Every structure is written in C-alpha cells, then in structure tokens.
Amino acid sequence: MASVSEMYDVTWEEMRDKLRKWREDNHRNSEQIVDVGEELINEHASKLGDDIWIIYEQVMIAALDCSRDDLAWTCLQELKRQFPGSQRVKRLAGMRLEALEKYEDASKQYDSILQDDPTNTAARKRKISILKAQGKSAEAIRELNEYLEQFVGDQEAWHELSELYINEHDCLGDLGVREAAVFHGGVCVCVCKQHTGSVVTLAGGQCLQECLARYGKAAFCLEELMMTNPHNHLYCEQYAEVKYTQGGLENLELSRKYFAQALKLNNRNMRALFGLYMSASHIAASPKVNATVKKANVKYATWATNQINRAYQLAGRGTKENKCSVKAVEEMLESITMS
Amino acid sequence: MYNRNVSPSAKKSQPKLEWRSEHTSKEKKKDSHSIPILCVDCIPLFHGTLALAPMLEVALTLIDTWCKENKYVIAGYYQANERTKDFRPNQVAEKVGARIAENFSEAAMIMVDSTRFTMGCYEPILAIYDHHENKWKCRDCNVDSFEDWCEAQKITSALLEGRSYESLIDFDNHLDDLRNDWTNPEINKSVLHLC
Numbered sequence: 001m002a003s004v005s006e007m008y009d010v011t012w013e014e015m016r017d018k019l020r021k022w023r024e025d026n027h028r029n030s031e032q033i034v035d036v037g038e039e040l041i042n043e044h045a046s047k048l049g050d051d052i053w054i055i056y057e058q059v060m061i062a063a064l065d066c067s068r069d070d071l072a073w074t075c076l077q078e079l080k081r082q083f084p085g086s087q088r089v090k091r092l093a094g095m096r097l098e099a100l101e102k103y104e105d106a107s108k109q110y111d112s113i114l115q116d117d118p119t120n121t122a123a124r125k126r127k128i129s130i131l132k133a134q135g136k137s138a139e140a141i142r143e144l145n146e147y148l149e150q151f152v153g154d155q156e157a158w159h160e161l162s163e164l165y166i167n168e169h170d171c172l173g174d175l176g177v178r179e180a181a182v183f184h185g186g187v188c189v190c191v192c193k194q195h196t197g198s199v200v201t202l203a204g205g206q207c208l209q210e211c212l213a214r215y216g217k218a219a220f221c222l223e224e225l226m227m228t229n230p231h232n233h234l235y236c237e238q239y240a241e242v243k244y245t246q247g248g249l250e251n252l253e254l255s256r257k258y259f260a261q262a263l264k265l266n267n268r269n270m271r272a273l274f275g276l277y278m279s280a281s282h283i284a285a286s287p288k289v290n291a292t293v294k295k296a297n298v299k300y301a302t303w304a305t306n307q308i309n310r311a312y313q314l315a316g317r318g319t320k321e322n323k324c325s326v327k328a329v330e331e332m333l334e335s336i337t338m339s
Numbered sequence: 340m341y342n343r344n345v346s347p348s349a350k351k352s353q354p355k356l357e358w359r360s361e362h363t364s365k366e367k368k369k370d371s372h373s374i375p376i377l378c379v380d381c382i383p384l385f386h387g388t389l390a391l392a393p394m395l396e397v398a399l400t401l402i403d404t405w406c407k408e409n410k411y412v413i414a415g416y417y418q419a420n421e422r423t424k425d426f427r428p429n430q431v432a433e434k435v436g437a438r439i440a441e442n443f444s445e446a447a448m449i450m451v452d453s454t455r456f457t458m459g460c461y462e463p464i465l466a467i468y469d470h471h472e473n474k475w476k477c478r479d480c481n482v483d484s485f486e487d488w489c490e491a492q493k494i495t496s497a498l499l500e501g502r503s504y505e506s507l508i509d510f511d512n513h514l515d516d517l518r519n520d521w522t523n524p525e526i527n528k529s530v531l532h533l534c
Contacts, residue, residue: 327408
C-alpha cells in the first residue's frame with residue numbers, strides 16, 4: 001500500500017504541519033490522523049524533535065477511535081518512557097482502558113490521579129464519560145451537576161450537560177418512579193406506574209412536568225453559556241431550538257427572538273434562518289394570537305423565506321437538488337401568505 | 340468509534356452508507372400499491388443532537404418536496420445510535436417514525452445493530468419495525484428483506500473499503516454549507532459503477 005507521502009506528494013514537514021493544524025482546530029478526523037501520524041512516527045521520528053511527544057498523544061487518541069490498539073499501545077509506551085509518573089499520560093492510559101471497555105480499570109486509573117490531585121478536571125470528566133458510555137445518563141447528569149458546582153466556568157461541561165438533558169430519555173413520574181416517556185404528536189405523554197398502563201396526557205400534572213423539565217434544564221445550561229459567551233451565535237441558536245422544542249406560544253416567541261439574535265451575530269447561520277422562519281410561521285398560524293402579532297410574524301417569516309431563497313441561489317449551481325430546495329422554499333412562502 | 344451502516348438495498352442494488360454516530364435517514368419509494376414495499380434510496384439526516392424539533396421539521400419538509408418532484412414517498416426512518424450496544428428504538432425514532440406513518444401507513448422504522456457490523460457486511464444488521472396500533476413491532480429481518488443481498492453486500496463492502504463514507508453528506512452538512520448536496524450524487528454514481 002502506498003504511503004501517504006507518495007499518494008499525496010507531500011513532504012514530512014507538510015505532514016507535521018497538517019497534524020498541527022488538526023490539533024489546533026480540534027478536528028476528530030481520526031482515520032486521517034492515524035494515516036499521516038503513523039507514517040510520520042515510523043519514518044521521520046528523529047526529525048520531529050520535541051514535537052514528537054504531542055504527536056504521540058494526538059495519534060494515540062486517534063488510534064483509539066480507529067480500534068488500532070497496536071498503535072495506541074506503542075504511542076503510550078513511548079510517552080510513559082519519556083514522562084514517567086505524569087498525570088497526563090495516566091489519563092491517556094485510562095482512555096485506552098475505556099476504549100477496551102475495561103471501565104472498572106479505567107475508573108481506578110482516574111481515581112488514582114484524583115488521589116494525587118483532587119482538582120484534576122480531566123480525570124473527573126473522563127469518569128463522567130465512562131458513565132455516558134455505559135448508558136448511565138442519569139448518573140452522568142448527577143455527577144456533571146456536582147462537577148459544575150465546583151468548576152462553574154467550564155464551558156465544555158455546561159455544553160455536555162445540555163446535551164445530556166436533551167437526550168435524556170427517562171421520565172420521572174409523580175412518585176419519582178422512572179417510566180418510559182412516549183412522544184405522541186410532538187407532545188410528551190407519560191406512562192406512569194401510578195396510572196398503571198393508562199396514559200397521562202398534556203392536561204395531567206406532575207408527570208408531564210418532570211418529563212418536559214429536562215428541556216428546561218438544557219435551556220438553563222445554554223443560558224449559562226450565552227451569558228459568558230454573548231457573541232457566540234451557536235449557543236443562541238441552540239437555545240432557540242430548545243425553546244422551540246419545548247413548545248407553547250411563549251416559548252415559540254422566545255425561540256424566534258433567539259434565532260433572530262443568532263442571525264444578528266452571524267447572518268450566515270442557516271439553522272437560525274430556518275428556525276426564524278419556522279417559529280414565526282407557527283406563531284402566525286396560531287389561533288391564540290391577535291391580528292397585529294400575526295401580521296408581524298408573517299412579515300418575519302416572509303423576510304426569512306426571501307433570505308433563504310437568496311442563500312440557496314448564491315450557493316446554487318443549478319443542481320437538481322438545489323432547484324428542489326428552492327422550490328420547497330417557494331412553497332413555504334406561498335403557504336405563509338395564504339394563511 | 341464511527342458507526343458505519345448499510346441500508347436496505349433496492350432495485351439495481353443501490354445500498355447506501357451511513358456513518359458517524361447517530362445517523363438518521365429516511366427512505367423513499369416509488370409510488371406503487373403492490374406489496375412488498377421497495378425502498379430505493381435513503382437520505383442521511385443528522386449526526387448531532389436528534390431530539391430537537393426545528394431542524395427535523397425543516398428536513399422533513401424539504402425532503403418531502405423533493406420526493407414529490409421525483410414521484411417518491413417517504414417510506415420510513417432509520418437510525419443508528421451513538422452507543423454501539425444501544426440498538427433499541429428510542430423516543431426520537433418512535434416519534435419520527437409515527438410522523439412518517441401519518442403520511443404513509445406502511446412506514447417502517449429501521450434500527451441498526453452496530454455490534455454486528457463488519458467491513459465485509461456478510462449479514463444484514465438491521466432490525467425492521469412496523470407500526471401496529473400505536474406500537475412498533477419488530478419483524479424478522481434476513482436476506483429475503485433485500486432485493487439482491489449478494490449484490491448489496493459486495494457493493495457495500497467495496498464502498499466501505501474505499502472509504503466513501505468520508506464524502507457522505509447529510510442534512511447537518513447541508514445546513515453547515517448549502518452547497519453540500521444531501522442527495523449524494525457522487526456516491527450514487529459509485530454505487531452504479533460497482534453494480
């Protein structure tokens with residue numbers, strides 16, 4: 001099989017620079033990292049100087065992603081030799097155990113790091129990742145909440161928590177008994193033990209509240225992120241999506257406002273543009289709004305549709321798919337002006 | 340670990356690949372009332388958070404329009420979960436499946452069992468669910484569920500070896516950059532080449 005340098009006609013310096021760029025941009029293109037990194041390590045180790053250690057780390061993690069335990073092991077040995085007793089290397093050893101699904105051993109590894117250094121956030125977060133990998137999302141949520149009480153500025157953690165809440169599928173019934181929540185026509189319907197088999201619908205109290213609460217908690221996490229990162233359009237846009245999903249007129253209006261805010265921060269955020277269109281049209285179509293509100297939202301939705309149309313035309317090369325998207329958008333516009 | 344999966348084969352054996360975790364897709368079918376239903380294509384949707392409504396609605400709307408243009412019908416929904424060992428349908432899958440079933444009563448929900456995935460694709464790793472009385476029931480899925488499993492297996496394996504998943508475009512990619520084409524014409528061409 002041809003080497004990377006042969007196939008792409010690149011020098012070892014270019015390969016090294018590529019790895020650095022991927023490191024800096026936090027890319028998780030593990031297969032490519034393994035291809036480039038393995039060759040660099042095998043053929044050009046002596047030329048890399050001190051860079052080699054960070055490359056070993058980068059390649060090791062990528063190797064774990066690709067089930068290349070042989071390569072991961074090699075990298076780990078080199079790092080252990082160079083940095084004996086290092087917490088950072090211990091964490092890598094733990095990650096390898098995780099990849100082999102030896103979760104108890106991995107957990108012990110992280111515990112030993114925490115014994116020496118109780119403030120080691122990396123080890124704590126790995127332990128939470130283990131819970132997530134085992135599907136123990138309720139526990140992961142609990143641990144992550146505890147972690148955030150101590151490390152309140154950790155944005156990555158807040159974001160992870162918001163995702164855990166959004167994907168959390170368990171529902172806490174009235175008596176705190178976990179039962180499955182079933183989605184039905186966009187509404188969360190709880191099947192609770194106390195109702196033995198019957199279904200509690202939107203009108204029924206506590207059960208549904210707990211069920212929807214997780215979206216509220218996800219929103220809270222995103223609010224934290226927006227507060228500390230007011231210029232980040234992605235957090236704004238995700239917050240808007242959560243509000244939209246929660247449903248109800250008030251939440252829809254909030255969602256529209258935050259989609260609009262995201263657009264102000266980045267006028268090329270297509271999700272925000274589509275979101276603005278969707279929220280405004282749902283509000284306009286709602287029987288609960290008065291004529292003024294309806295008119296305003298029709299205006300917003302129409303504006304959004306035109307922007308979407310423009311965006312597709314700018315991107316378009318007249319491809320078949322593109323023409324259909326444009327058509328779909330035009331149909332959306334028609335449906336708005338008709339209502 | 341990337342999750343790579345095979346979707347049901349169709350006329351002229353055109354299997355599609357899904358990759359990365361939590362990939363979802365819908366299938367289309369040529370409008371016909373004969374049984375059984377033949378899925379001829381599938382469109383990958385998302386690889387991030389699936390449980391949020393707005394982008395899903397956008398995707399459904401746009402793809403629905405595209406289907407009508409091509410005389411297709413959205414005939415099902417398929418999902419591959421992030422955690423390998425997790426191959427049961429969750430609320431998202433049930434919700435989307437039910438939505439599709441509203442427009443097409445014989446809609447299928449398909450879950451991918453990643454624990455049985457191999458690069459050789461020697462056996463089907465899908466679980467097909469049908470909608471009966473508001474519940475999803477699993478039916479037996481074997482090589483007879485596919486029009487031409489042998490072809491499908493060969494083509495899919497070849498595509499995997501060739502890493503065609505690196506160029507797969509889903510709806511998320513499209514929303515990131517509108518020039519990304521979620522109908523994946525290049526991969527379609529590769530599939531036809533391998534037929």
